[in-house]
Amino acid sequence: MAFIKNQTPEPINQEERKHERDCPNLLAQLSDPNPTARRWAARDLINCPQSAVPLVERLKIEPDVSVREVILTTLTRMGDPDCVAGLVACLNSEDAALRNEALEAMKQLPDEVAPIMRTLLADPKSDVRIFAVNILESLRHPEVESWLIEVIENDQHVNVCGTSVDLLGEVGTEASRKPLERLKERFKDEPYIQFAADLALRRIYEN
Incomplete structure (x- = not known):
């Protein structure tokens, strides 16, 4: 929502x-x-x-x-x-x-949320970790790529990694290339990871 x-001000009812x-x-x-x-x-x-x-x-x-x-x-x-x-x-x-x-x-609240981002990305619940990645999309913080790399290097949940790869396709640089290649190897039987990682790598090469 x-x-x-x-x-904007609204009429004030004295009774209210x-x-x-x-x-x-x-x-x-x-x-x-x-x-x-x-x-x-x-x-x-x-x-x-x-x-x-x-x-x-x-x-x-x-x-x-x-x-x-x-x-x-x-x-x-x-x-x-x-x-x-x-x-x-x-x-x-x-x-x-x-x-x-x-x-x-x-x-x-990018400035207020940034200090706790690593904690959110390590939350025991995968849903919360996915929410944290979604927050990164609009955080516009210099550490966004580094945080996403940490996720795809360490998180064991395919959906968390998939969400992170989607965002790396937008913000990833050469620093993400090898982590993305390692992720593909780690999830070599997951078609979506292969597709999303290839797309992110292609965008990195193009840039």
Whole structure:
């Protein structure tokens, strides 16, 4: 689900914003029965340090799409370690929509996510490792190729390696050539790896 970081003002209903706008009241309003009140609370919590954890917890159970979008926008604008940790935790959720939302939010935080990228790429769950590679696609970080090479040299899961090879086809340089050739040998019975690695190698040669 796409979300927009720059929020535009919307009409303020006095009844919907009747509570005090201090941090404790805003946190309480995340559970208000009125989704508009929850949405305004999520928006205003941008000014409240330490609100990342409750925002993430609300995101996990929030049924209203518009409230979820505002929560995600607030989390990406805050971008502190608690926000990043909360989004990483969402990658392990059984809720596919929540996983995808967390993935898209993390793509908006390249500087904050980069320090934990190696940890994500070594996560015990292959799905999380694939999500991490997907984040790399938009990370625009100088270490992206190095991280991808580490994956194809060491990861034993064919789908993780396949996703990494796809991206190396876009960002790979001469440094990726030998690792790609070794990957082909390691997965010589996997047709997709052979195809994707050949495509990546061809693009490297052409460049």
